[in-house]
Amino acid sequence: MAKEFDVIVIGWGKGGKTLAGTLARAGQRVAVVEQSATMYGGTCINIGCVPTKTLIHDAEQHRGNGADVQYFDRAVKRRDELTAKMRQKNFSMLNDLDSVMVFTGSASFTGPHSIKVVGDEEVLELSAPKIIINTGALPSVPPINGAEVGGRIHDSTTLQHAALPAKLLVVGGGYVGLEFASMFAQFGSEVTVLDRGTRPLKREDEDVAAEVLAALSDAGVDIFSSASVTSLRQNAEKVTVTYEQDGMERSVEADAVLLALGRTPATESLNLATTDVRLGDRGEIKVDKHLATSAEGIYALGDVIGGPQFTYTSLDDNRILKDQLLGEGERSLEDRAAVPTTMFTTPPLARVGLSEGQGRAQGLDIKVAVKKVADIAAMPRPKIVGDPRGIIKFVVDRNNDQILGAALMHVDAQEVINLVALAMRSGITASTLRDSIFTHPSSTEALNEVLANFD
Incomplete structure (x- = not known):
């Protein structure tokens, strides 16, 4: 017979684990299913944000000192020790909560309110009136011969434990590709x-993108645009x-x-055909503004729904579902505004809202400070810490002085952008911030200085 719970959470991502704990403390019986013990805590702390930014930090400390295999190995060891503690x-x-049971194994649906968990030694049946899918996303493998x-061919997970390459080739000029390019160049590759x-960072204004590309060039990264890979061949010595x-x-x-060509929602192994859950063109789970799927009692949150793939948006998904399951049910995806992002090149590029190009394309009456x-x-x-590179750019509504967007590429940009985003959400004007x-x-x-100089 199936073990019965009030809620089943499939996947240990930020949103799912937070919601599981909240529901358990509210008195509900919760099952949490994670496919691997190496992924307790989710992508962010095991193979994503925390480990990669740990490596990036150590790479920045090494910048300009050439390839050093021993230094790189120590950085990887520190990464591993940190992720192990966090895991x-x-x-x-979760496991210490009396009303939570943790199951390790691969989960797949056997019906609209039941799943099968296949572990190393046993197969279990679990059921619940509410099931939350939080399986995240996986690195995409492109349809390229030999890919x-x-x-010697890696995704963003496997490369973190590869030997330091003398020569690294990155396929893809997006956020992940450029972060890893910046990191390994500073490690000496x-x-x-x-x-x-046609150019990297094509969604950014050209002046902002140029600053990022200049920093990458300073680190020794060569970027070739309009370059479509057609095949990869490897042997024991090279690719x-x-x-x-x-x-x-x-x-x-x-x-x-x-291979850094995006991530694909992890839904293939869930056997969703046994439910009424609908998928989108990229395999993402379709949800409404309250994160409910098309199947009664089944919800989804985080990267698996195909939206912005960030830990902090997954955490906000948790807030929406918490309100649905325990609150008034008023919070929704439509409440989300001015969500900042950061690409951790050196220095980092952080942005929120509209670029100048986007504002002009929309016909808005804008003023620009750069x-x-x-x-x-x-x-x-930045001069004190020895890295005065970068650019700051604001796009502001000329009529009401509201901030429409900003791009910050400099030391500490990942912190300052949060203040700018808060100002935008709160209706604080550019003059007040100035x-x-x-x-x-x-x-x-x-x-203080940048916002005093508009065009």
Whole structure:
């Protein structure tokens, strides 16, 4: 007979684990299913945000010192020690609750309110009137001849434990590709990026993108645009990548290749055909604004729904479902505004809202403030820490002084962008932000100067 619960949460991502704990403390019997003990806590702490940013930090400390295999190995060891501690903490946070049962194994639906969990030694049947899918996403493998992860060909997970490559080739010029390019270049690898677009960061204004690309170039990264990879061939010593550019077929050799072409919602193994859950074109689970699927009692949150793939949006998904299951049911995806993002190149690029190009394309009456970090007198912190590169750009409604968007590429940008996003959500004007009192020396105080100079 199936073990019965009030709620089953499939997957240990940020939103799912937080909601599971909340429901358990509210008195509900909760089953949490995670396919691997190595993934307790979810993608972020095990293979995503925390481990990669740990490696990026150590790479920045090594910048300019050339390839050092021992240094890289120590950085990987520190990464592993940190993730192990966080994984154990995350496991205890749920497993120690009396009304939570943790199951380790692969979950698949056997009916609209039941699942099968296949572990190493047993198969279990679980059932609940409410099931929450939080299975996340997996690195996409492109339909390119030879593009199979293994050996010297990696995705963003496997590359974290590969030997430090003398030559790394990155397929894809998106956030993940450029973060890893920046990281490995600072560890001392010779890095080449093949980007099929006309230019990397094409959604950014050209002046902002140029600053990021200049920083990558400073680190020694070579980027080739309009380069479409057609095949990969590897042997014990190298990988040969063939690509087309400007109508010509070219090839390049590397010690390792990173496939960085996005992530795909992890739904294939769930056997959703036994339910009424509908999927989108990319395999994502279709949900309404309250994160309910098309099947009664089944909800989904996090990367698996195909929206922005960020830990903090998954956490906000948790708030929406908490309100649905325990509250008034009023909170929804429509409440979400001014969500910031950061690409952790060195320095990082953080942004929120509209770019200048997007604002003008929409026909908005905007004013723009832009300044390179090196030229901002009231921003000594980047100079103090030895990295005055970057740019700050604001897009503001000319009629009401409301901030419509910002791009910050500088030391501490990942922190300052949160203040800007809060100002946007709260209706704080650019003038108010300009005249605010900030600590010194800090990166935030750049806002005093930049917002005083509009076009």
